Amino acid sequence: MPLTSSLSVAASATLSSALDLATAxxxxxxxxxxTWQSGTGAGKADRVFSDRRTLAASATEDLDLAGVLLDAFGAAITFARIKGLYxxxxxxxxxxxxxxxxxxxAWATLLGATGTITLRPGAALGLTTGAADATAYAVTAGTGDIIKVANSGAGTSVTYDIVIIGASA
Structure with a gap:
């Protein structure tokens, strides 16, 4: 099944200062x-996982990148390389x-085996490899394929959206 995908991260800001006769x-x-076309080499991706997920208070979950996640049509996904993450x-x-x-x-190619990123309410993480990068972030089935996601505290659940774009080889 062909896949065309893209991911972008953007930032803009304007610093200004009032001067005597103008504003700088x-x-x-x-x-x-x-943007990736369908396939598995440089500039290509052929797998995507997306979901809105909720974790109970103090709960954690392990997202297995090799053969457990399901695509939008219910087919199991095995990533060999991650090219975009949101x-x-x-x-x-x-x-x-x-x-x-x-x-x-642990899928350690991004954060190392024990590193974490804290997403406060409303915060987002966007990661994209360049189109020329065929290597991307490797996934090793059975030894390096788990992304852990956790709720930081008790009392309330958390909800998060996730999109993973990658290649099967």
Missing amino acids: SAPVTVRAAT IRAADANVNNVIVGNATSN
Whole structure:
């Protein structure tokens, strides 16, 4: 089944200062965007997982990148390489969403085996490899394929959106 996908991360800001007769400004705009055609080499991706997920208070879950996640049509997905990742904690969350530090078989190519990223309510993480990058972030089935996601505290559940774009080889 063909897949065409893209992911972009952008930032813009304008710093300004009122002067005697004018206002000076220093605008900055940066954007990283990648589009992948269907396939498994450089500039290509053939697998996508997307979901809105909820974790109970103090709960954790392990997302297995090799053969357990299901695509939109119910087929099991096995990623060999991750080319794009998007995770966003819901605005209405009270607790944080913690990504990383799986107890076993951690997908360590991004954060290392024990690293984590804390997504406060409304925060998002966007990662994209360049179109020329065929290597991307490797997934090793059975030893390096688990992304742990955790609710940082008790009392309330958390909701997050996740999109993973990658290749099967």
